[in-house]
Amino acid sequence: MGDILFLAHRIPFPPDRGDKIRAHHLLKHLAGFAPVHVGCFWETEKDREAEGDLAQVAASHCLLRRAKPLALAGVEAVLSARPVSLTAFHHRTIAEWVTRTIAERDITTIFVFSGQMGQYIPQDFAGQVIVDLCDVDSVKFEDYAEAGERVWLNRREGRLLRQEEERLAHRADTTLLISENEKAVFQTRLGNAAGARIAAIGNGIDAGFFDPSVVEPHGEIASRPGPHFVFTGQMDYRPNEAAALWTIEHFMPAVHTRYPQAEYHVVGRNPTAALLTIANAPGVTVWGEVPDVRPFLAAADIALTPLTIARGVQNKVLEAMAMELPVLLTEQAATGIAAQDGQDWLVAPADADAMVERFGALWSDRTAHHTMGKAARRFVLEHHSWPAMLAPLDAMVAASAEARDAA
Structure with a gap:
């Protein structure tokens, strides 16, 4: 099969917080199938120092510092009518690297970890796209607004993120959620993408480490x-x-x-x-x-x-x-x-x-x-072992190879 392009909003090393732990295990699992090219951001010095760990797993990578001030991301969001969650993670260098990597490598699957990175999927990409939203983030911001926290901003973010989540579900071959409950919530919120393929892959735990x-x-x-x-x-x-x-x-x-x-x-x-x-x-x-x-x-x-x-x-x-x-x-x-x-x-x-x-x-x-x-x-x-949790991913990635062979 061809190579995999993996896009994540945070470097999956070290795996020391919830989203990074999931991304870490997904990346290592995918690397067992094919060469994986990783585009992601670092935020702390500990993140940046983990670039060597990333390089050991990835066939190639683009690691950038995410340093855009929240105020600037907010201004960009208002001017572009987009969620702050997207403008905060928008960087031209990542977009250019994605374009160049697809042109130079045999990329047959794009795996997007977290909805913030879905903005980098090229419209003309003909291969398989898997998007792991993890959670229905739009609901979280709606809950913040309902609780009286920055009501206008959170209500706006929830509404625009819901539109982006629906767009990604329509664009992706498969959209992943972290639990059957999140999957059910997501399915009730889909409009034009109601026929999209939605699947749940839960989180695992390294029980040998947490012993x-x-x-x-x-x-x-x-x-x-x-x-x-x-x-x-x-x-x-x-x-x-x-x-x-x-x-x-x-x-x-x-x-x-x-x-x-x-x-x-x-x-x-x-x-x-x-x-x-x-x-x-x-x-x-x-x-x-x-x-x-x-x-x-x-x-x-x-x-x-x-x-x-x-x-x-x-x-x-x-x-x-x-x-x-x-x-x-x-x-x-x-x-x-x-x-x-x-x-x-x-x-x-x-x-x-x-x-x-x-x-x-x-x-x-x-x-x-x-x-x-x-x-x-x-x-x-x-x-909740990681091998058991990620087993369904095997068939999803294999579908890309089967489609390639049939072409």
Whole structure:
């Protein structure tokens, strides 16, 4: 078969956040089929330093710094009647590299990771196009507007992104979503592209890496009585920030009435000013970026994930489950993972008293707590390995080779 062109909005190395983890495994899987040429952006020095890792996997690559100020992206978006999400990732050099690569290489498949990069698909490209939207981003911005956050801007972004998502579904041979739930949501929003081929490929987990038997718990946390609650993720991502703030402002005061020594640990890069301001609340530690989240998961007693705006599959939940850590989460955070409430995890509304009650019942029965942790890891091993998740991709890529042979 021919070569593959892989376009991603972030360099898939190092795989240290949700979207990069998925892109990382997709890229490595595709590289097992054919030479892959990668166009993507870097944002941090750690990203830029990972160019050597990218070069080991990619047959060729174009890596650019994404440095366009948000204000400039906003002006471009208004003038062009496009979503800010697209103008923020528009760069002429990437567009020129795509054109040149298709002309010089035997590209038969373009794989687009995340809707921001769909703008680089040439209209006259005759090969196969696979677009991985991951989540229905337009719904996320609509949810922001519904919640009263920058209503006009978020409503505009949601409307324009919905149009772009429909355009991509019509353009692509296959459009991927991260779960059956996201797939169903997306299908209900399609107009002219209602007959498009839509498929779901879920997220996996590296259960060999996230294995409590190979990790030492964080010493400082493990030395204190607790119970210890942990929340991991990119902390300047608005849904994560909102969940952490809610926990500090509502859940921790409620839990302290029953467990005065309870502690809450926020672990993840780029904590916002709002989080840092409230970080001195009783029993709260905002750790910021750490070299490895696993010791924090290993030392915690429960992973608390009270997201109220969530799309797709939460890697933070799968990672905690793989570490045999019971997870207490909202229905929104549970979307896309078919675990069983009361057996593999605990689901509760975003209500402090209800969450404290569910935690208390589990915490009072140490055998049940241990059993749930074991069940959580077993669920991940059986249902969320990366090879199992990506197996359907094989047939999609093979379709390109079959079409080429028939031509």
